[in-house]
Amino acid sequence: MASNRRDGMHHAQNLIICEHCDSVYQRRKLSRGQVADCTVCGAVLERHQWIGVDGQFALIVAALIVFVIANVSPIVTLKLSGMAADTTLWGAVIAMWKDGAQLVAALTAMTLFFFPLSQLLIFCWVLWFARDGRRAPGFAQAMTALVRVKPWSMIEVFMLGTLVAVVKAHTYFDVVPGAGIWAYGFLTVLITVFSSHDARHLWDITGTAKA
Amino acid sequence: MMSCHVCRLVTAYSDDPRAHCPRCHSALHVRKQGSISRSWALLLAAAMFYIPANVFPIMRTQSLSSKDDNTILSGIFELWRAGSPGLAVIVFTASIVVPMLKFIIMGILLVSVQRSSGLVTKQRARLYRFVELIGYWSMLDVFVVAILSALVHFQILSRVEPLPGVVYFGVVVVLTMLSAMSFDPRLIWDNRKSQ
Numbered sequence: 001m002a003s004n005r006r007d008g009m010h011h012a013q014n015l016i017i018c019e020h021c022d023s024v025y026q027r028r029k030l031s032r033g034q035v036a037d038c039t040v041c042g043a044v045l046e047r048h049q050w051i052g053v054d055g056q057f058a059l060i061v062a063a064l065i066v067f068v069i070a071n072v073s074p075i076v077t078l079k080l081s082g083m084a085a086d087t088t089l090w091g092a093v094i095a096m097w098k099d100g101a102q103l104v105a106a107l108t109a110m111t112l113f114f115f116p117l118s119q120l121l122i123f124c125w126v127l128w129f130a131r132d133g134r135r136a137p138g139f140a141q142a143m144t145a146l147v148r149v150k151p152w153s154m155i156e157v158f159m160l161g162t163l164v165a166v167v168k169a170h171t172y173f174d175v176v177p178g179a180g181i182w183a184y185g186f187l188t189v190l191i192t193v194f195s196s197h198d199a200r201h202l203w204d205i206t207g208t209a210k211a
Numbered sequence: 212m213m214s215c216h217v218c219r220l221v222t223a224y225s226d227d228p229r230a231h232c233p234r235c236h237s238a239l240h241v242r243k244q245g246s247i248s249r250s251w252a253l254l255l256a257a258a259m260f261y262i263p264a265n266v267f268p269i270m271r272t273q274s275l276s277s278k279d280d281n282t283i284l285s286g287i288f289e290l291w292r293a294g295s296p297g298l299a300v301i302v303f304t305a306s307i308v309v310p311m312l313k314f315i316i317m318g319i320l321l322v323s324v325q326r327s328s329g330l331v332t333k334q335r336a337r338l339y340r341f342v343e344l345i346g347y348w349s350m351l352d353v354f355v356v357a358i359l360s361a362l363v364h365f366q367i368l369s370r371v372e373p374l375p376g377v378v379y380f381g382v383v384v385v386l387t388m389l390s391a392m393s394f395d396p397r398l399i400w401d402n403r404k405s406q
Contacts, residue, residue, distance in 0.1 A: 015221040017214035020336055021400040024212055024221070041336040041400065078362050080369060087361035095361035101373040104381045108357050111350065140235040144217045151392065154347050154354075160305075161354030164298050168355070169362060171293050172369065203218045203234065 016045055049201050056197065057127040063190045064120050070183035071113070076166055079174040088180060089113060089158075111154040116191075119149050123194075126202060135206045146199050159188045213241055243395035247325060250394040254317050257386035260379050261310060267376035270356045274369050282376060283307065283352060305351035306380070313349075313387045316342050320394060327402040339396045346391060349384045353377055 016027050021041040030036060030048035038045055051059065074086035087095070089112055096105035122142045129136035136142060162184065166175055214221050215232035222233065230239040243249075268280035281289060283306045290299035316338050323335060356377045363371035 015212070016219060017212065017221055019214070019216065019219075020340070020396040022397050041333060041396075043336065043340060075358070076362065080365055083365055083368075085362055085364050087358065092357040092361035095364070096357050096373055099360060099372050101375075101378050103378050104353055104357065104373065107381050107385065108354065111347075112354075140218075140237075143235060144237055147217050151346070151388065154350055157348055157350050158354050160301070160348075161351050162358055164302060164351065165355045165358040165362070167295055167298055168290065168293075169359065171295075173363075200217075200219055203220070 018043055018045060046198060046201075047196060049197055051193075051197060053127060053130050053202075053205060056194075057124070057131055059190060059193065060120060060124045060127055063187060063194070064124060066183050066187045066190065067117065067120060070180055070187050073179035073183060075162060075180035075184065076169075076178050077176040078169055079176065080172075086178060111152055112158050115149050116153045116155050119146060119153055122146055122149075123199065126199075130202050130206050133205065133207050139206070143199065143202065153191070155184070155191055156188050159184055213239060215239060242397060243393060246393055246395040246398060247321060250317065250390050251321055253386050253390035253393060254314065254321070257310075257383050257390060258314055260383045260386065261314075264376055264379035264383050267379065268374045269352065269376035269380060270359065271372045271374050272363075272370075273372070280374060283380065286352070302352060302355070305348050309345050309349045310383060310387060312345065313342055313391065317387070317390055317394065320399070324398045324402070329402045332399055335399045336396060339391075339394065339399070342391050346388050347384070349387070350381070353381050353384070 014027050015024060016036075017024050018038040018041060020043040021038060023038055023040045025036075025038070025045060027046070028036065030046070032048055032050055034048045036045040036047070037043070071089055074088055077084055077086040089108075093105045093109045093113075096102075096108060122145055126136045126139060126142050126146075129139075162181060166177070166181075169175055212221055213224050215235060215237055217237040218232060218235040220232055220234045222239070224241070225239065226241070228240075231237065232239055265283055268282045268285075270281050270286065272279040272281065283302075287299050287303045287306070290296075290302060320335060320339055320342075323330070356371075356373050359371045360373050363369055
């Protein structure tokens, strides 16, 4: 029994289990562009990581800068009879809060600000150490947080929502896009690139020094 | 063997409810706990909230001459009439089609798993992944209302405000997402008769 378990642990790094159907596979080295699919249920097991840790770090820093710009710059400006009004994400959150939709204001702030920001900051933290092949302090908690937060980051939906709102407003007002909308567009692209990279690969790349 | 849902480390199988991953210390579960009951509860709660979400208006547009309260559906008609059929389709898809699909598909998945059906497992697995994919896109209308409420602030001339319907709708999106996240797709495969 004991030796069986040791054998199991020894080979554990080379195995991967499909999260959707529990099928066990031997991991293979993937080359550029390759995706490993579960043959039983069709779910993606893992993808080739075509951006190295350094590249990912550069992207994360870029994303953080763009995130700040996107939140600080007005998204779009409306003009009517000589008056102008614009808003940022927080402007929208505050407007919803003041108008009595506090729950939605909180939801918007969480999904569009706090969760994406946490993702970016935590990922940045973890990548900074991963560049040296080390695990950052609090690595396990950081990685767990990344997995939990990921489905609740909705910046892409916000992008589409902004476009719909702008077109809707265009029927009655003059609409002038602001720096914010471009920043959000760029952020959406960056986030999409990131989504294809499973952060969990960092467990393999970083050493087994104290986690 | 079992794998950790956080770091994917493969370890020896254990029935112990207190088992932890040796690498990342997350709790190890063979299957998501109470998956079927939690998923059903969240799904049914979401379905209940979907009614007020559609019956109550989500947005009020006020101008000098009129005060327009719009529900999700009337907002879609407005977009269509105002000459943006493309947008009307997008909003219709995000706010009506996606939630309805989630209700129907999650319902099918839950019923089929409870009835220990071993049929069409691969298709059901695909349906689940589809639900996971479309999950958060129904938040679209919520964000549209948020942006317009913040932008259209021209006092008496023109003013947009959110209305209670949008809160119910936001709740529906969150609940359906939670329902899909509580569902353990491996349950689909637990009942197959043959490979």
